[in-house]
Amino acid sequence: MGSGHFATVIVSGGDAVSPFTTPAQSCAGGLAAGSTDTALREALLSAGHEVYTAPANAGPGAVTSDPGFAGFSLAPPQLPADLTVDCVGPIDAAGESLAAFLDFLCEEFAITDIALVAHSMGGLFSRAAIRILASHGHPLAVRSLVTIGTPWQGGFAAEYANGHLPLSAAADPGTRTIMQRFAELERSTSTGAAEQLTATFLMEPEGWNARQAGVLDSIPVTLIGGYFFSTSMGTTAVYPHDGLVTLESALATDLAENVLPLRETTTFDDVHSIFFADQFDLPWTRALTWDPAVHAAVHNALSLA
Numbered sequence: 001m002g003s004g005h006f007a008t009v010i011v012s013g014g015d016a017v018s019p020f021t022t023p024a025q026s027c028a029g030g031l032a033a034g035s036t037d038t039a040l041r042e043a044l045l046s047a048g049h050e051v052y053t054a055p056a057n058a059g060p061g062a063v064t065s066d067p068g069f070a071g072f073s074l075a076p077p078q079l080p081a082d083l084t085v086d087c088v089g090p091i092d093a094a095g096e097s098l099a100a101f102l103d104f105l106c107e108e109f110a111i112t113d114i115a116l117v118a119h120s121m122g123g124l125f126s127r128a129a130i131r132i133l134a135s136h137g138h139p140l141a142v143r144s145l146v147t148i149g150t151p152w153q154g155g156f157a158a159e160y161a162n163g164h165l166p167l168s169a170a171a172d173p174g175t176r177t178i179m180q181r182f183a184e185l186e187r188s189t190s191t192g193a194a195e196q197l198t199a200t201f202l203m204e205p206e207g208w209n210a211r212q213a214g215v216l217d218s219i220p221v222t223l224i225g226g227y228f229f230s231t232s233m234g235t236t237a238v239y240p241h242d243g244l245v246t247l248e249s250a251l252a253t254d255l256a257e258n259v260l261p262l263r264e265t266t267t268f269d270d271v272h273s274i275f276f277a278d279q280f281d282l283p284w285t286r287a288l289t290w291d292p293a294v295h296a297a298v299h300n301a302l303s304l305a
Contacts, residue, residue: 004112004141007050007105008302011098012036013120013150014087014193015185016273017066019075020055020101022109029073034066035274036119036289043295044117049302052109054101054122056085070274079104085125088193091208094121095128099138102129106140113141115305117298119289120245120272121193123150131215144305146222146298149272149288151197151245152209152252152260156238157182158197169235174280178243203254213258220262222301225250226270226288242288243276266297 010033012018018034019027023045026032033041037053044051057063061081065073078084083101085094105111118126123145130142151158159165161183170176186194195201202208226242240247248254251265271277274287284290 005110006113006115006143007052007109007111008044008115008117009102009105010037010041010044010051010053011085011116011118011122011126012054012056012087013118013122013125014197015058016056016087016120016122017058017063017068017071018053018056018087019063019066019072020079021051021053021076023050023052025076027072027075030066030071032072034072035070039284039290040117040119040295040298043292044299044302047295047299049299052105054085054098055079055083056087058086058088060086060089069278087121087125090193091121091124091196092128094125094193095132098125098129099132099136102133102140103138112139113143115144115146115302116142117146117148117302118150119148120150121197123147123152127212127215130219131212134215142219144220144222144301145216146224146301147250148224148294148298149226149242149245149250150223151249152202152223153246153249153254154199154202155197155245155249156241157244158186158194159199159237161186161194162198164198164200165237169238171231171239172229175229175238175241178276182244209255209259213256216260216262218262220264220304221260222297223251223263223265224288224294224297225265225267226272227267228269228271228286230269242270242272243280244272264301268294270294
């Protein structure tokens with residue numbers, strides 16, 4: 001863990017509005033740290049970790065509340081736009097904001113060593129931030145990275161939305177509905193994120209993943225994936241998946257060793273988020289960041305950092 005002041009930072013994913021919280025301050029209204037981070041934050045705090053959550057907004061600008069499903073209000077003092085991740089924008093732009101936020105933590109809280117715990121696209125944002133900090137010679141030490149349902153190799157719903165995968169690739173009506181709703185969401189809110197969740201952008205020989213070679217050379221990575229939709233009737237481009245990300249993508253099965261040299265993987269019979277749990281009449285504890293078994297796996301990974 002090193003000899004410095006160590007903290008854990010939770011990073012939410014695409015289209016997930018999240019507040020800035022500290023170990024001592026969170027939202028007094030709604031969910032204490034937003035739909036993605038609340039249960040995970042509480043579990044890690046209870047296990048003795050010093051936990052901060054990175055602010056994220058669905059578009060440019062600071063975040064103060066989320067009036068939507070499983071949202072939050074009465075947040076502690078929030079941070080300016082340049083320290084807030086635009087969770088529907090391009091990956092590298094989100095990484096710039098996240099890197100600035102991590103620098104803020106160093107300056108304001110004297111943090112020298114961190115572990116990043118990232119859900120969904122937050123894993124890609126985190127990788128971009130790690131690269132940016134390193135390129136600037138920043139002294140912050142990233143001791144480990146945990147990704148939860150991160151689309152390392154892209155997302156099948158994004159492939160459909162961008163015309164690269166037919167709707168018929170889905171063998172069940174629930175998955176087809178997810179794909180169609182994702183396409184609608186991309187048209188209405190995305191300003192870069194969804195377009196970059198394709199194999200064309202991420203997995204081509206000169207694509208985004210290839211350009212991250214070397215970034216994680218000394219950083220152990222734990223990859224957690226969900227497989228609630230495990231039917232074998234459909235194509236492997238879709239199944240098994242957690243509602244949004246295939247297990248193959250979440251576990252970065254096809255990534256080269258020079259991109260991801262230090263990896264551990266684990267899987268759970270969960271859906272991607274509480275939005276999917278709600279849609280399919282599941283308890284929220286069947287969502288990846290709300291599952292106590294996932295919390296235990298994250299705690300174990302952090303204990304080794």
